[in-house]
Amino acid sequence: MKAASLFLFIFGLFLFVNPANARQNATINGNITDASSGEFLIGANVLVTGTNRGASTNTSGFYVLSNLAPGSYRIRFSYLGYQDLFKEVELEGGQSLRLDVELLPTGFELEELVITSEREREERRNIGVSTISQELITQVPAVLQADVFRSVQLLPGVKAA
16 A cells, blocks of 8 residues: 555656656747837847857847757847847746847947049049050051051041041
């Protein structure tokens, strides 16, 4: 009788306390949106700091971090042009945590940038002027001696009359 009651006690303990739950991994998922407009941020990054685990949001702004061992984690949410956000989470075995995040946009102000080109200035001053090198004149086939007029006719826009 004692053996049967001991067996029922141990069997009942296994029904209420499932040792598989302690070994199950946890999952974190959610959406990342713009705090000012509420739009989903496509390609935002989610990183579990101190590990090599991370994810990116899909076209719906949704991310999933799966197979996380139970414990405490610091999650970093980042997106180009937005302030990084850190969240501390405590995960239990088999838990699926929904963590929606709103990121605040940051503005970048740069000083004035002026790009100029010396070549454009030269071309503007010398409109209609072409320079022919002596090498070009000597390379053009000639009967007895190099012909300047034939060399000029080879330039674009020059037509013999």
